[in-house]
Amino acid sequence: MPCISSFYGLLIYMYGDDHNPPHFHINYGGKWSVCDFDGNIIDGELPAPKQKLVSAWAEIHRD
Known part of the structure; x- marks a missing residue:
């Protein structure tokens, strides 16, 4: 799964x-x-x- 973005210790991955x-x-x-895609957590958790x-x-x- 490719990493498409990285910031503040967060790594974002997405398959096409x-x-x-x-x-x-x-x-x-x-x-x-x-x-x-609205940024709502479906599974897991993150600090607020x-x-x-x-x-x-x-x-x-x-987009």
Whole structure:
């Protein structure tokens, strides 16, 4: 799975043709989470400040 972005210790990964619903994966401190394209966590957890960064990233990269 390719890393498409990295910031503040967050690593964002995404497959081009992964299963539905559309989502991306986040690695933070060796722990994995899965978010939808709105930045909502589907699986796993992140500290609240990091969740806000991921939501902002999702908003900026929505297109």
